Amino acid sequence: MKTEIIVHLDLTDCKYLGELHQRIKTTFGFPEYYGENWHAFRDAFITVGLPEKIVIRGEDTLPESLLSEIEKMHAKLDEIKFEVNEYGWEFEYEIV
Numbered sequence: 001m002k003t004e005i006i007v008h009l010d011l012t013d014c015k016y017l018g019e020l021h022q023r024i025k026t027t028f029g030f031p032e033y034y035g036e037n038w039h040a041f042r043d044a045f046i047t048v049g050l051p052e053k054i055v056i057r058g059e060d061t062l063p064e065s066l067l068s069e070i071e072k073m074h075a076k077l078d079e080i081k082f083e084v085n086e087y088g089w090e091f092e093y094e095i096v
Contacts (some may be wrong), residue, residue, distance in 0.1 A: 001039070001090070004052045004053060004090075005051040005052045005053070006030075006051060006052065006054075006055060007016070007027060007028060007054050007055070008027070008052045008054075008055045008057065009024065009027045009028075009054055009055070009057070010022065010023070010027075010057045010058050010062050011023060011056065011057065011058040011059055011061070011062060011070075012057060012058030013058065013061050013062075014034050014061075014062055014066065015063060016080065017036075017066065017068075017069055018036065020062075020066060020069065021036035021037075021041075024034075024041065028044065028048055029046060029048050030044040030047070031044065031047055031048075034053040038072050038073065038076045040077075041073070041076055042076050042079070042080060045080065050084065050089075050091055051091075052090045052092070053090075053091070053094065054077070054091065054092075054093040054094070055091050055093070055094050055096055056073060056093060056094065056095045056096070057096050059095055062064045081093070
């Protein structure tokens, strides 16, 4: 029986974009040279591998100033999902 690889990204009470990217970097084990932008976010998964599922917690605690950045993250995750699902790989994300 195969075990699903799930990564939990906790964004609870992030205040700044830099803090958000640092949590992402730590959670996914992105390399030190991670560029802390949404193109680098996508590209970093090539280095560390993509989990089958990402569970995102704490978006409802973020300040309004980060909402457009969260939308960009969702768009990038949707892009990744579309690309890998075309190849028959499993990937999804959930916001709790």
